Amino acid sequence: MWLYLAVLVGLYYLLRWYRERQVVSHLQDKFVFITGCDSGFGNLLARQLDLRGLRVLAACLTEQGAELLRNQTSDRLETVILDVTKTESIAAAAEWVKERVGDRGLWGLVNNAGTFPRHGCTEWLKIKTYMNTLQVNLIGLIEVTLSMLPLVRRARGRIVNVSSILGRIAFFGAGYSCSKYGVEAFSDILRRELQHFGVKISIIEPGYFRTVMTDVQKFSETMKQVWKEVPAHIKESYGQKFFDSYFDDMKQGILNCSTNLNLVTDCMEHALTSVHPRTRYSAGWDSQFFFIPLSYLPTSLADYILTRSWSKPAQVV
Numbered sequence: 001m002w003l004y005l006a007v008l009v010g011l012y013y014l015l016r017w018y019r020e021r022q023v024v025s026h027l028q029d030k031f032v033f034i035t036g037c038d039s040g041f042g043n044l045l046a047r048q049l050d051l052r053g054l055r056v057l058a059a060c061l062t063e064q065g066a067e068l069l070r071n072q073t074s075d076r077l078e079t080v081i082l083d084v085t086k087t088e089s090i091a092a093a094a095e096w097v098k099e100r101v102g103d104r105g106l107w108g109l110v111n112n113a114g115t116f117p118r119h120g121c122t123e124w125l126k127i128k129t130y131m132n133t134l135q136v137n138l139i140g141l142i143e144v145t146l147s148m149l150p151l152v153r154r155a156r157g158r159i160v161n162v163s164s165i166l167g168r169i170a171f172f173g174a175g176y177s178c179s180k181y182g183v184e185a186f187s188d189i190l191r192r193e194l195q196h197f198g199v200k201i202s203i204i205e206p207g208y209f210r211t212v213m214t215d216v217q218k219f220s221e222t223m224k225q226v227w228k229e230v231p232a233h234i235k236e237s238y239g240q241k242f243f244d245s246y247f248d249d250m251k252q253g254i255l256n257c258s259t260n261l262n263l264v265t266d267c268m269e270h271a272l273t274s275v276h277p278r279t280r281y282s283a284g285w286d287s288q289f290f291f292i293p294l295s296y297l298p299t300s301l302a303d304y305i306l307t308r309s310w311s312k313p314a315q316v317v
C-alpha cells in the first residue's frame with residue numbers, strides 16, 4: 001500500500017515538473033513592466049529578465065535608481081519614473097508603456113513596489129502609518145493594475161503580484177499584513193474574473209529576505225523611534241520588558257533573512273515564462289517549510305508558536 005502511494009506521489013511530482021518546465025515561445029518579443037526596480041527583488045528581476053532577452057520596462061521611484069539600473073543592463077531595457085501613490089504618475093507610466101508595446105500588448109505586469117515603513121505593535125502605530133502602507137502596497141497595486149489591464153488583456157499575458165508570508169499568516173506589522181492580505185484577495189478575484197481572457201495571475205509569497213526593506217539598522221532605529229513616540233499611558237500598559245522581548249523576537253527574524261534573492265526572482269521569472277505558471281509561489285525555505293504549514297495549524301497552536309518568546313505586558317487587566 002505504501003509503495004503504491006509513494007509511486008503515485010512520485011508520478012504526480014514528475015508530471016508537475018514536466019508540465020512546469022515548458023517555456024513560452026518568442027520571449028524576445030515580450031514586454032514586461034516591473035514596479036519598484038530601484039532595489040531588492042524588482043531590481044534583480046529587471047536584470048535577470050534583461051539577460052534572458054525579454055523587453056524589460058522598469059519603473060523606478062527615483063532617477064538615481066533608474067540610472068544605476070540602465071548602467072547595469074542592455075539597451076533593450078528602458079526605465080520610467082513611477083510613484084504608485086500618485087494617479088498622474090501611474091497614468092503617465094501607462095501611456096509610456098502603451099507607446100512602447102503598441103498592438104502587441106503587455107505580456108507581463110509585475111506589481112513589486114512595496115514599503116514597510118514603521119515597525120511595532122498594532123496599538124503603537126499611528127493611523128498615518130496604516131494609510132501610507134496601504135496606499136503603496138495595496139491601493140497603488142490596484143491602480144497600476146487597472147491602468148495596465150487593457151494592455152495585458154490584449155497580449156493574453158500575465159500579472160505577478162508580490163504578497164508576503166504576512167499575507168497568509170499575520171503576526172507582525174498590522175498595516176503591512178492588512179495590505180498583503182488585500183493583495184491576496186485582489187489577486188484571487190482577478191484570477192477568477194480574467195480566466196476566460198487568457199490572462200494568468202500569480203501571487204509571490206516571500207519569507208524573510210535581506211533587502212532595503214529589511215535592513216537591520218533601519219529596522220532597529222524605526223522600531224525604537226515608534227516605541228519612543230507611543231503615548232505614556234499605552235507605554236505603561238505594555239512596559240519596557242514586553243517591548244524588549246518583542247523587539248528581540250522581531251529582530252531575530254530580520255537577522256535570519258535569506259540573502260539569496262534569486263529564490264524569489266526565479267519564482268517571478270517562472271510565472272512570466274512558463275506555459276503553466278503556478279497560482280501561488282512560496283519563495284524561501286522559511287516560507288515553504290515554516291510559515292505556510294503554520295498557517296494551516298489550529299489558530300490556538302499557531303498563536304502559541306508565534307508569541308511564545310514574548311513577555312507578558314506590564315498591566316494585564
Ligand SMILES: NC(=O)c1ccc[n+]([C@@H]2O[C@H](COP(=O)([O-])OP(=O)(O)OC[C@H]3O[C@@H](n4cnc5c(N)ncnc54)[C@H](OP(=O)(O)O)[C@@H]3O)[C@@H](O)[C@H]2O)c1
Binds near residue numbers: 037038060
Ligand atoms: N524583503 C522581504 O523580506 C520581503 C518579504 C515579503 C515580501 N516582500 C515584498 O517584496 C516587494 C519588494 O520589496 P523588497 O524586499 O525588494 O524591498 P526594497 O528593496 O525596499 O524594494 C521596494 C521597492 O519599491 C519601491 N517603492 C517604495 N515606495 C514606492 C512608491 N510609492 N512607488 C513606487 N515604488 C516604490 C522602492 O523604491 P526606493 O528604494 O527608492 O524606496 C524599492 O525600489 C515588496 O512588495 C515587499 O512588500 C519583501
